Amino acid sequence: MKGRLTFRNATEEDLAIIVEMLADDELGRQRERIEHPIPSTYMKAFQAIKADSNNELIVACCGEKVSGVAQITFTPYLTYQGGWRATIEGVRTSSSVRGKGIGTALIKWGINRAKERGCHLVQLTTNRKRKDALRFYEHLGFKATHEGLKLNLN
Template identity: 50%
Template sequence: MDIEIRPATENDLQAIVNMLADDALGAQRESPDDLTPYRTAFARCAADPHQHLVVAVQGEQVVGTLQLTIIPGLSRKGAARSLIEGVRIHADVRGSGLGGRLIAWAVDTSRDEGCQLVQLTSDATRTEAHRFYERLGFTASHVGFKKQL
């Protein structure tokens, strides 16, 4: 599979949002028909050097995406860590190994950025995703909490 992983552009937003909305959870949270809030969020990400929003492109089609955030910190002797979020693979290429390639890109980039730890979160209902991350060497190590604002 000939895939290019590159920084996302504003022109990629529709494809990214479509992938974010392409499951039961995403369908409840995302609004692919109105890109206005996504454009605002994209501009914030693009202006922040700690944000890496990337897409995987096959030919002319965006077939995958993820966001990698580099987080400086004091804990762990001042270690930086990274957070992987918004991992999505287009339905047409799921099972092709692209997800593993995107995660490998994120791990390599984290290492290049001096991170000592890579972490990610996954909704408790996404059990297939949990198995995928465990196969890639991630361990379920924490309990997460959220508060809607």
């Protein structure tokens, strides 16, 4: 890893590398599209995220190079006396730097960001097929306390 690790909001110029990171595993290859230029759907989603004060798309940079990404969504709930939660999704690191602590630093940054926003809870999901990811999140203190369900609308 070259350069100091920093975190910042993603820009339009980061989208191509972000999509490449999202597609860089068995599950991602099945659902993402790496094309140049990238499909307009990614830009539309990026613009929606950018316009929403309760969504942040964060990149981790080693020097100037984007090496990781995560999306954080802040949601108010009536439960917990009107408490806020942060959901961390779409966490990826570049395959060239995996195992060098960038993912850990990215999640810890997200947890601290949730605290800054007054959240009482950070939650995330990972596909059951991603056994390494599950172990990674558990190592960081996350607990599998709930059963999650999804309904695919496609």
